[in-house]
Amino acid sequence: MxxxxxxxxxxxxxxxxxxxxxxxxxxxxxxxxxxxxxxxxxxxxxxxxxxxxxxxxxxxxxxxxxxxxxxxxxxxxxxxxxxxxxxxxxxxxxxxxxxxxxxxxxxxxxxxxxxxxxxxxxxxxxxxxxxxxxxxxxxxxxxxxxxxxxxxxxxxxxxxxxxxxxxxxxxxxxxxxxxxxxxxxxxxxxxYQLSPENAWLRIRGKNKLTGRQLSILQSLSEWRERTAQSENKPRNWLFPDDMLLELAKLQPVTLADLAKIRNINERSANRYGKVLCELIASARQTPPKPLKEKERPIKKTHQHEAIIDVLSAVVRIRAEENSLNPVILATRNELEQLLFGEEDCPLLHGWRYNMAGRELQGLLQGQYTLSLTPDTVVIRPAVD
Missing domain, CATH: 3.30.420.10 (Ribonuclease H-like superfamily/Ribonuclease H)
Incomplete structure (x- = not known):
């Protein structure tokens, strides 16, 4: 051609x-x-x-x-x-x-x-x-x-x-x-929008920070994004995510404090150290933007884990019926999202909802019942 x-x-x-x-x-x-x-x-x-x-x-x-x-x-x-x-x-x-x-x-x-x-x-x-x-x-x-x-x-x-x-x-x-x-x-x-104000949302580990630490991370992430955009440099060339988390936890407010942090990029610290310390000092006095509920760690009980196991069994059955890898239909994490009512769970949308999501949601809401035989799992509409 x-x-x-x-x-x-x-x-x-x-x-x-x-x-x-x-x-x-x-x-x-x-x-x-x-x-x-x-x-x-x-x-x-x-x-x-x-x-x-x-x-x-x-x-x-x-x-x-x-x-x-x-x-x-x-x-x-x-x-x-x-x-x-x-x-x-x-x-x-x-x-x-x-x-x-x-x-x-x-x-x-x-x-x-x-x-x-x-x-x-x-x-x-x-x-x-x-x-x-x-x-x-x-x-x-x-x-x-x-x-x-x-x-x-x-x-x-x-x-x-x-x-x-x-x-x-x-x-x-x-x-x-x-x-x-x-x-x-x-x-x-x-x-596809590169919003500096929301740059902190992409950083893994943010949900483990205290309020003051989270405020610092938010401030540093926004600064890093704006600086990377204005200088047209990869954001991690300035400071990688793990370093922003470390700065949020240690909270240095002087150049001497900053210099004590292990593995910090010396060149970046020399160039941006003053503004970093000023941002950290200011953010310590500023309430953080709240985490969404789904970003807060949920402590699962043994009962929660057992329910997810049951849902996983239904997923495996429906996946086998449709010649799919069960992980494609729903991961364990996605079943957890369904259990805790997260609206953007993939199982509540598109083909996954039609294949399994509607049924799993019905089980959780008591609209269906599940019974066992030696050979299969049977799901039936609940009888009042």
Whole structure:
């Protein structure tokens, strides 16, 4: 298949016309972000059955017409593990293309493990081992070699084939529409907004802090995010999460206190030490933003653990009936979320709700009863 390499604006109209004729297109991006905060968009690959194109965003200053064509809501956008790709689209346009089909999300409904890698799907569906020669390519360097362009194009060429095969198999199983809710969740702008005020929510371990410590973590996290954005540096280059937690616990308010902390980046401490101490001193006097209830640790009793065991048994049965890995249907943590009434539990949405969530919720609410025989578990509507 001839690869269209699009690096001049006058080539875009013909490509946009090609896109407009398709019911779906496969998309992938190449970008760099190892040394910067914002991803640098270096290449866009687009394919449909019969054609493939690689667009050079470093050579074309106005991609508006291309985005208009891609964002056409009558065209399904097929990607694999699409979050970072969609982040780039959102940062460039302020919108998210829809509808989306993510092959990584769809694969478990065909018996794959959760979050399978792209190479695994290519090997399983097409019996092809991906070439890894350009895995660490600097995609911002120009000119790109023919091998690099072919490597990039192969991703969407294979993605087209995988998508077609996936749809056929999902349709045979009656599962083609099961993922509509999962894909719709990808359109939430909050997934891609980089809000400094909420940066602390991403830090694991925050729920173990006291009120004053949490206030410090919130202040330091917001500062780190704003600084990383303004300097266009990875946030962990300033201070990693575990160091912010350590600072929140130890609460240094002088440079001498700061210097005593083990493993602190000396260069960052010298550069930002004064502002860190000022932030910590101020945050010690400020009430923290409250944790949501679901972020507070819940002490489970033996009875809670036993209930989750029962729910797990039902999950295993329903998963086996549908030829799924039970972990894909519900993890133990998700069953715990269901037990404690968390509204965003995956079992309360989409295909998982239809397959098991409704039934499990009914058991917890006394609408169903569970009985045993030597061979099976029987679930029946409760009788008043």
């Amino acid at each position: 001839t690869i269209q390499y699009i690096n001049h604006a006058d080539q875009l109209p013909a490509l946009c016309e090609q896109i407009s004729q398709e019911p779906w297109i496969a998309l992938d991006t190449e970008f760099l972000r190892e040394k910067i905060y914002y991803p640098k968009f270096c290449l866009l690959q687009i394919a449909a059955p019969g054609w493939v194109a690689c667009v050079d965003p470093l050579s074309i200053t106005d991609l508006g017409p291309l985005f208009t064509a891609i964002y056409n809501p009558s065209i399904t956008k097929v990607l694999h593990s699409c979050r970072q790709d969609l982040e780039i689209f959102y940062q460039l346009t302020g919108r998210i293309p829809e509808p989306i089909f993510d092959t990584q999300i769809a694969a478990p409904l065909l018996g794959f493990q959760e979050n399978p890698g792209y190479a695994m799907l290519v090997s399983s569906f097409l019996n092809i081992n991906l070439n890894k020669a350009h895995t660490r390519t600097d995609w911002s360097a120009r000119p790109l070699s023919d091998d690099q362009i072919q490597y990039a194009a192969d991703d969407v060429i294979y993605l087209c084939k995988i998508y077609t095969m996936m749809c056929e198999q999902l349709d045979k199983l009656g599962r083609l529409n099961w993922l509509d809710n999962d894909f719709a969740l990808l359109n939430d702008p909050e997934l």
